[in-house]
Every structure is written in C-alpha cells, then in structure tokens.
Amino acid sequence: MAFKIDSRVGVTTAYRWRNILSNYIFLAPVVALNLIVIVIPSLTSIYISMNKWSGLNQPEFVGLANFERLINDPIYWKSLSHNVIWTIFFLTIPVFMGLMGAFLLSGIKRFQMVYRVAFFIPYVIASVVNTELWRTLLHPRHGIGAWLAKQGIEGFDIRVFGSKHTALYGVAFVDSWHFWGFLVIVYLAAMYQVQPDLYEVAILEGASRFQRFRHVTVPGIRPTLVFTLLMIMIWSVPAFDYIYLLTDGGPAHASEVLGTYLYNMSFFRFEVGYAAAIGVTMALITACIVAIFVILRRRGWEI
Amino acid sequence: MKRLSLVLLALIVIVPAVGAQGDVVTVTWWMEPSGSDDHVQELIIDVFNASHDNIKIDYQPQESINDQLRPALQAGVGPDIVWLAGNAAASQYVAGGFLLPLTGYADAYGWADKLLPWAYGAGIVAGELYSIPVTYESMVLFYNKTVFEENGWEVPTTADELWSLAQQTADMGLVPFPYGNATWQPSNEHLMGIYLNNYAGPDNVYAALTGEKAWTDSEFAEATDLLREHIADLGWFGGSLEDYYSLGGSDNTAMLASGEGTMMMSGTWMFRGLGPAFEETGMEWDWAPLPLFSEDADMQVGPYSYDLALGGNLGVNAATEHPEEVGVVLDFLLSDKARILELASTTGFGEWVIPLRYEIEDFPPGTDERVLRFHSDFAATTGAGRYGYTAWTFWPARANQQLWEAIELVWAGEMSVEEYLENHAAEWAQDAADGLVLSILPRE
Known part of the structure; x- marks a missing residue:
C-alpha cells in the first residue's frame, strides 16, 4: 500500500515536471520572439544612447554625454511636462466619460448595441482619418467655429491647433474622442460582472443611482478600472501619432512630447544617439510606472 | 552517334545564347511619391524598358521613404537608385558610406555639361559627385492678377512698394501673404531663406555658408527680426500667427485663388497647384x-535675384550589384531634355x-507663358x-532643422x-566639426 502511494506520488511528480517542461516548450517561441523584437533592440538602444551616431556613420562612444545634454535641454523638459499633462488629461476626462457612458448604457436595454457601436467606431478608425476629420471640423476658415461666427455666434472661431495655448489640449481632445469609446466597452463588460444582488440590496436600502454607482459599480469594477489607469499611464509615455499628424509638436514646441521630439531628433537631425537617450528615459519612466503598481499590489492594494 | 554529337553541339551553342538573352538586370528605384508616378x-x-533589352527599371514609389530608406540601406537590402531628401540628407548617407560615388559616370557620360553648374556642384561631397538633382526651383512672388487689376495695383519691385502694398491689403481686410505651415512645419524655412537672402543679401549668405561671416552678424539679426515683425506682430502671413500655424498648402492656394489673399512668397513648385485652383475661381x-x-x-x-533650390536628389546605393546598369539608367534621365x-x-x-x-525652344508647345518667363529669366539672372x-x-541637416524649428x-x-542666431551658429559649428557642411561653388 505504501509502495502504491509512493508510486503514485512518483507518477504525479513526473507528470508535474513534464507538464512544467511542456509549458516552457510552448512558451519558448514567444520568449524567442520577444528576445528578438524587444530585448535585443532595447539593449541595442541603451548602447546607442551612449554613442554619437547619425544612424548612418560610424558610432562614436561618448559615455553619458547624451544624458548630460538631456538634463540641460529645455525642449526635452518641456516635452516631458507635456507628457505629464497628457497623462493627467487621459486619466481624468476619457476615464470619467468612459465610466459615465458605460454606467448609463448598462441601465438601458433597447438600442444599447447601437450606442456601443457608435461609441466604439472612432476607436477602429485610422488615426489619419480621425485627425483629418477634426482638422476640417476645427478649421479656422471653414470649420464649425468659423460657421458659427458667420451666424453671429462669436467666441468659437479659435485656432485650436494653431495657438500655443490650446494646441496640446486640442490634440488630446481629438485623441480622447477616439479613445473613450474603447473605455466604455471595457467598463461595460466589467459592470456586467458585478453581482446583480448587490444592486438589488442597494435599491432596497434606498440608494440613489449615483450612490449605486459610487458604492457598488466602482468597487465592483475596481480591478478593471485600475488596469485601464495603468495602461493609460503606460500608453501616454510614447504618445505620438495624433500629435505628429495634427501639430507635429508645434507651434513653438507647444504640443511637443517625448515621442515627437525623439522622432525629429532621429529623422530630421540625424542624431540617433541622442534620440536613443530620449527613448531610454521613456523606457525608464514606463518601468517606474509599472514598478509603482507592482509595489502597491504587493502592499495589498486590490489592483 | 553523329546525330547525338550534332544535338550536343546544338545545345552547347544554343543554350548560352538563350541564357544571354534572358540575362536581364533589374534596377530597382525607390522614389518619394509625387502624384506624378503614373506619368x-x-x-x-x-520608354526605357522598351528600348533596353537587358536592363529593366523597377520603379517603386515609397510612402514615408525617409523612414524606410535608412534601415533598408543599413540592412543591405535597399534599392539600386535611392531618392534623397536633399543634399543635407545625401551628405549623411555619404558619411556612412552608403552612396556610390558618381564621378566616374559623370565623366564618362558628360553630366557636368548636361546639368546646370550649380545644380551639378550641389551634389558634390568631398570632391566626389554623389547625387543628381530631381528638380530645380526658386522662390518668387505669386499674386492674384485679377485682384491687382481690379484695385489698380502695380506689381511691387522694391521692398517699400511690397511692404506698403502688404499693409494696404491688410487694412482692407485681406491677407497680404496667404501662407501656413500646418501640413509641413518646415515651410518656415521658405520664409527664413527669403528674408535672409533678400534682406542680408546673397553675398552675405554665401559668406556665412562658407564660414567667412558669422550667423550672429547684424544683417542676419535684422532679417530675422523683420520676418518676426511681419509674421508675429503684423500677421501678414496667413492673417495672424495662429492662422499661419493652422493653414496648410491647399488653404494657401485657395485663399490666393479666391482673392482673400493677394500675394504669396513661395516656391515655383506652386506652378503645379495654382492652375487648378484659379480655374475654379475664374x-x-x-x-x-x-x-x-x-x-x-x-x-x-x-534689382532682384533668385534663390537656388533643388527638390530632392537621386543617389546610388553603394551596395548595388549593378553599378554599370544604374549608370545607364541615370544617363537616360539626363540625356533627353524633351522627354524630361x-x-x-x-x-x-x-x-x-x-x-x-534647357533652351527656351526645348519647352513643349503650349507651355504656359508664365512658366516660360520664369525659366527664361531664372537662366538669365x-x-x-x-x-x-x-x-x-x-544648409547641413542640424542647422537646417534648427533654422525652421526654433x-x-x-x-x-x-x-x-x-x-x-547664437544657437544657429552653434549648430552650424557642430555640423562643421562633423564635416557635414555642404560644398558650394564659388560665387561668380
């Protein structure tokens, strides 16, 4: 009997090892792929960031000179500050709209799918199309503002992308317009996972709709909510396409972010080493964001 | 046996002949899409492919060619003929050893006698020709002739007349110079170049380009400040600085064609877009x-001068396996003025x-008189x-980018x-230290 038990344990252990091994074998292609497309380029970027290199000539090792230059580069810091503003913008406005949209949609049955599709469509349209659409709508001479001005309604004919005061926020608005529908769908899916009993109890207790949202919905979707916040913070670091297409970082660097600054350094100025240094700092910022979330999670935060 | 020998003999003779006939070299050519690619x-x-049995051109317009070319050449998989975004870009590729010197072709085919001297000279880096230009341009003053005639305005021939007319049109609620950089931020360099050359003077610009004069000198400062005043204080370009940043190429043309704008300081590439826009407005x-x-x-x-400009260059990948055939293709481009x-x-x-x-007679019948007038006067002037x-x-790459961005x-x-201007001088010094300042033919 004892032999049988030992034997069974032995079989189980062997099975477990085989199982673990097969897992690693199946993971191997993905690991290999990531090594090729992420790890090796990342390590190469770190090396390039310590070189003066046009991307074409022979690299010249300069140590940390590119990073020293970054410290004294006002446009770099300006760009970084715009990334921070961009992140705050996306952590608030689209998230609030996404939550509200999902909560309101969760309460209706008829035509819900129509609304979901309508909200989601901008997300699947190419950024080039979205930006051209909004460039036309906000055009200073034949956009909505100009049309309203012709009707005698003043105050809306502003040069959203042409003013250094509004360019960054204008681009962020267009990008969030395409993005918030995605959040609606994500939050709506999460809301359907919240136990209906909780809502019933809340209703019996006399909770208002806002109270149900505040005390049942939000805690119920907290993991999803926090995950989207994390992703927004990570995605905000390499923000590029909408800014590049609408303002290219201008006017006067008013909408410059790290991504556009890096691109211009690399492709207009042929300063690939310096661009790589900017890229390394972007990777470090992303790593810090992830690290903060990991630490919070280890401290027991339900995220 | 005799029959077998005959068959073998026939195979020995015929097979290589067939092989030679089928030995066609394909020359690949990457080009920035221009809207004329079908033409x-x-x-x-x-025409080339039909007239050459052993060489065929594979012409490939590439979107975002600037982003694609560098990694392609580094990976050794680039095309034989490459489009380059100007001399500054060409010099970077030369520094990396990615372009083939073309001096041998130029000597063999006599390209120096076919191309305009300044345009030929612009392709020379460290004594070797590395690229040939695709098109030449200059900066001129376009204007809405109908609006001018309706208002009885004369075409300005002096700065005083030009600024006076600009102010007059602005006072009338018109835009003196419809222009904006919304679709191409480097458009700023069009205006900076005009003001540097037309205020400081080409001799001074040449002296600065060749390191004999400082970019911080008063002539350049005054030229830069004059543009600042016109674009930022007076809002002459686009209507206001914010409009300038909001308007793109088609907006500029439409404003001039509608009479909402009166004049435009721009390049002769506008010959292409003005016709259709003005046809619409009559x-x-x-x-x-x-x-x-x-x-x-x-x-x-x-009384005036023309700024020299080239719109893109063609170079040859140093790793090409068909250097002789590439030379034939490039010479084909440069050998028939009528075709071009x-x-x-x-x-x-x-x-x-x-x-x-070109001689003026080379231009095809029916060529617009305004185009002929430009090319004729450009050559004479x-x-x-x-x-x-x-x-x-x-300008070299870094100094150029600083010029239009900062x-x-x-x-x-x-x-x-x-x-x-201090920053510009510093960028220039850095480019010079890296050997990237472009060679310029001495002024005559």
Whole structure:
C-alpha cells in the first residue's frame, strides 16, 4: 500500500515536471520572439544612447554625454511636462466619460448595441482619418467655429491647433474622442460582472443611482478600472501619432512630447544617439510606472 | 552517334545564347511619391524598358521613404537608385558610406555639361559627385492678377512698394501673404531663406555658408527680426500667427485663388497647384521676382535675384550589384531634355524639372507663358551671378532643422533673435566639426 502511494506520488511528480517542461516548450517561441523584437533592440538602444551616431556613420562612444545634454535641454523638459499633462488629461476626462457612458448604457436595454457601436467606431478608425476629420471640423476658415461666427455666434472661431495655448489640449481632445469609446466597452463588460444582488440590496436600502454607482459599480469594477489607469499611464509615455499628424509638436514646441521630439531628433537631425537617450528615459519612466503598481499590489492594494 | 554529337553541339551553342538573352538586370528605384508616378512610369520607365533589352527599371514609389530608406540601406537590402531628401540628407548617407560615388559616370557620360553648374556642384561631397538633382526651383512672388487689376495695383519691385502694398491689403481686410505651415512645419524655412537672402543679401549668405561671416552678424539679426515683425506682430502671413500655424498648402492656394489673399512668397513648385485652383475661381494668377528687402548698397546684387533650390536628389546605393546598369539608367534621365520637359509638363512644371541646360525652344508647345518667363529669366539672372541660397539645398541637416524649428520660439516671444542666431551658429559649428557642411561653388 505504501509502495502504491509512493508510486503514485512518483507518477504525479513526473507528470508535474513534464507538464512544467511542456509549458516552457510552448512558451519558448514567444520568449524567442520577444528576445528578438524587444530585448535585443532595447539593449541595442541603451548602447546607442551612449554613442554619437547619425544612424548612418560610424558610432562614436561618448559615455553619458547624451544624458548630460538631456538634463540641460529645455525642449526635452518641456516635452516631458507635456507628457505629464497628457497623462493627467487621459486619466481624468476619457476615464470619467468612459465610466459615465458605460454606467448609463448598462441601465438601458433597447438600442444599447447601437450606442456601443457608435461609441466604439472612432476607436477602429485610422488615426489619419480621425485627425483629418477634426482638422476640417476645427478649421479656422471653414470649420464649425468659423460657421458659427458667420451666424453671429462669436467666441468659437479659435485656432485650436494653431495657438500655443490650446494646441496640446486640442490634440488630446481629438485623441480622447477616439479613445473613450474603447473605455466604455471595457467598463461595460466589467459592470456586467458585478453581482446583480448587490444592486438589488442597494435599491432596497434606498440608494440613489449615483450612490449605486459610487458604492457598488466602482468597487465592483475596481480591478478593471485600475488596469485601464495603468495602461493609460503606460500608453501616454510614447504618445505620438495624433500629435505628429495634427501639430507635429508645434507651434513653438507647444504640443511637443517625448515621442515627437525623439522622432525629429532621429529623422530630421540625424542624431540617433541622442534620440536613443530620449527613448531610454521613456523606457525608464514606463518601468517606474509599472514598478509603482507592482509595489502597491504587493502592499495589498486590490489592483 | 553523329546525330547525338550534332544535338550536343546544338545545345552547347544554343543554350548560352538563350541564357544571354534572358540575362536581364533589374534596377530597382525607390522614389518619394509625387502624384506624378503614373506619368514617370509611362514617360520614363516604360520608354526605357522598351528600348533596353537587358536592363529593366523597377520603379517603386515609397510612402514615408525617409523612414524606410535608412534601415533598408543599413540592412543591405535597399534599392539600386535611392531618392534623397536633399543634399543635407545625401551628405549623411555619404558619411556612412552608403552612396556610390558618381564621378566616374559623370565623366564618362558628360553630366557636368548636361546639368546646370550649380545644380551639378550641389551634389558634390568631398570632391566626389554623389547625387543628381530631381528638380530645380526658386522662390518668387505669386499674386492674384485679377485682384491687382481690379484695385489698380502695380506689381511691387522694391521692398517699400511690397511692404506698403502688404499693409494696404491688410487694412482692407485681406491677407497680404496667404501662407501656413500646418501640413509641413518646415515651410518656415521658405520664409527664413527669403528674408535672409533678400534682406542680408546673397553675398552675405554665401559668406556665412562658407564660414567667412558669422550667423550672429547684424544683417542676419535684422532679417530675422523683420520676418518676426511681419509674421508675429503684423500677421501678414496667413492673417495672424495662429492662422499661419493652422493653414496648410491647399488653404494657401485657395485663399490666393479666391482673392482673400493677394500675394504669396513661395516656391515655383506652386506652378503645379495654382492652375487648378484659379480655374475654379475664374481668376488669374501671375508671378514676379521677389524684390530685395534692403536698400543697403553693400547687400545689393541687382534689382532682384533668385534663390537656388533643388527638390530632392537621386543617389546610388553603394551596395548595388549593378553599378554599370544604374549608370545607364541615370544617363537616360539626363540625356533627353524633351522627354524630361514632357514629364515636367504633366506637373505644370512644378516637379520633375531636372536642372538640365534647357533652351527656351526645348519647352513643349503650349507651355504656359508664365512658366516660360520664369525659366527664361531664372537662366538669365542666375547666369549673371544674381542668385541666393535656399536652406533645404545648402544648409547641413542640424542647422537646417534648427533654422525652421526654433524660429517658432522667436515668433512666440520665447526666444530672442540674438539667442536664436547664437544657437544657429552653434549648430552650424557642430555640423562643421562633423564635416557635414555642404560644398558650394564659388560665387561668380
């Protein structure tokens, strides 16, 4: 009997090892792929960031000179500050709209799918199309503002992308317009996972709709909510396409972010080493964001 | 046995002959899409392929070619013929050893005698020819002729007349110079180049380009400040600085064609877009040379001059396996003025005007008189030594980018003209230290 038990344990252990091994074998292609497309380029970027290199000539090792230059580069810091503003913008406005949209949609049955599709469509349209659409709508001479001005309604004919005061926020608005529908769908899916009993109890207790949202919905979707916040913070670091297409970082660097600054350094100025240094700092910022979330999670935060 | 020997003999003779006939070399050519690619295919590529049994051109317009070319050449998989975004880009590729010297072809085929001297010279890096130009351009003053005639205005021939008319049109609620950089931020360099050349004078610009004069000198500071005043304080370009940043190429043309704008300082690539825009409005356009902006005798080179400009270059991948065939292709481009002008005519002579030594008779019948007038006057004026320098043709990459990008800080009031020019001089010094300052033919 004892032999049988030992034997069974032995079989189980062997099975477990085989199982673990097969897992690693199946993971191997993905690991290999990531090594090729992420790890090796990342390590190469770190090396390039310590070189003066046009991307074409022979690299010249300069140590940390590119990073020293970054410290004294006002446009770099300006760009970084715009990334921070961009992140705050996306952590608030689209998230609030996404939550509200999902909560309101969760309460209706008829035509819900129509609304979901309508909200989601901008997300699947190419950024080039979205930006051209909004460039036309906000055009200073034949956009909505100009049309309203012709009707005698003043105050809306502003040069959203042409003013250094509004360019960054204008681009962020267009990008969030395409993005918030995605959040609606994500939050709506999460809301359907919240136990209906909780809502019933809340209703019996006399909770208002806002109270149900505040005390049942939000805690119920907290993991999803926090995950989207994390992703927004990570995605905000390499923000590029909408800014590049609408303002290219201008006017006067008013909408410059790290991504556009890096691109211009690399492709207009042929300063690939310096661009790589900017890229390394972007990777470090992303790593810090992830690290903060990991630490919070280890401290027991339900995220 | 005899029969077998005959068969073998026939195979020995015939097979290599068949093989030789089938030994076709394909020359690949990457080009920036220009909207004329169907015409290039029809008038250049198809004609070449039909007339050459052993060489075929595979013409490939590439979107975002600047982003694609560098990794392709580094990976050794690039095309044989490459389009380059100007001389500054070409010099970077030369520094990396990615371009084949073309001096041998030039000598063998006599390209120096086919191309305009300044355009040929612009492709020389460290004594070797590395690229040939695709098109040549200059900066002129376009204007709405209908609006001018309705108001009884004369075409300005001096700076005073130009600024006076600009103010007059602004006072009338019109836009003096419809222009904006919303679709191409480097458009700033069009204006910076005009003001540097037309205010400081081409001689001074040449002296600065060749390191004999400082970019921080007063002539350049005054020129930069004059543009700042016109664009930021007076809002002459686009209607206001914010409009300038909001308007793109088609907006500029539409404003001029509608009469909402009156004049436009721009390049002769506009020949392409003005015709269709003015056809829509039923108005007429014309152009005139830009007057010099300063009356200081030291800066004068004559009543006016033309800035020299090239729109893109063609180079040869150093790793090409078909250098001889590539030479044949490039020489085909440079050898038939009529064919090139026919191609250029499909763009309204806004693109593909390879700077060959044209006579006015070379232009096809029916060519717009305004286009003929430009090419005729450009040849006479530049031939007399009255020419300036555009930034995208004669500036090295970093200094060029600083020129058009940092100027927005000056216009925004966030940087002084002095600091801007000091930074420009520093960028120039860095380019010089890296050996990237472009060679320029001595002024005649």
